[in-house]
Amino acid sequence: MTTNTRDRILDALETLLLEKGMSQVTLENVAASAGVSKGGLLYHFKSKDALLAGLVRRLSERADQQLGTAVAKGTSVAEWYLQTPNPDNESDALELALNRSMVAAMRTIDANSGPETDEVQQALSDMLDAWSVGLDNDIDDPVRADIIRLVGDGVYLRALLGLPPVDPARYKKVVDRLLDR
Numbered sequence: 001m002t003t004n005t006r007d008r009i010l011d012a013l014e015t016l017l018l019e020k021g022m023s024q025v026t027l028e029n030v031a032a033s034a035g036v037s038k039g040g041l042l043y044h045f046k047s048k049d050a051l052l053a054g055l056v057r058r059l060s061e062r063a064d065q066q067l068g069t070a071v072a073k074g075t076s077v078a079e080w081y082l083q084t085p086n087p088d089n090e091s092d093a094l095e096l097a098l099n100r101s102m103v104a105a106m107r108t109i110d111a112n113s114g115p116e117t118d119e120v121q122q123a124l125s126d127m128l129d130a131w132s133v134g135l136d137n138d139i140d141d142p143v144r145a146d147i148i149r150l151v152g153d154g155v156y157l158r159a160l161l162g163l164p165p166v167d168p169a170r171y172k173k174v175v176d177r178l179l180d181r
Contacts, residue, residue: 006044009034010058013051014104027051049119056123059101060130067134077138078145081131081152082175084165103160148178 012033016025027048031041045051070080132149139145
């Protein structure tokens with residue numbers, strides 16, 4: 001699979017975030033890791049903030065793609081949101097890419113506070129708002145939609161942090177109750 005320069009740059013950013021942390025994310029380091037000049041990087045992303053926001057937007061695109069595939073197979077938005085992620089699942093390249101992007105995006109969050117990070121915060125907000133709209137459209141009761149969102153967020157975060165999963169049989173009962181089965 002060939003990647004375009006923009007994707008190569010975002011892949012390099014992800015790798016730096018995951019392997020070295022936010023302190024090593026400079027425009028120079030990302031450009032060098034991507035095999036482009038700093039000017040080439042700035043052609044695609046005008047600033048470090050734009051670069052980080054681009055990573056979050058790509059995460060959102062990957063999640064939308066994964067959701068679209070799930071819905072096409074008959075899964076509801078709520079079921080998709082409540083699925084137990086498996087970061088070790090190498091058989092599903094899209095899920096693996098989504099998990100990798102999510103961890104990298106999470107590493108940008110604690111490093112960004114202040115007015116200079118509005119673009120990153122807006123990209124994160126847009127992504128979460130889109131997921132909320134999908135759940136609200138799928139679930140008639142807005143409070144239940146919020147509960148599903150919170151449970152799904154917690155289960156996903158638990159998996160991303162490498163914490164032991166909730167007992168699968170018990171979690172199935174939680175999902176069944178939330179989905180009124």
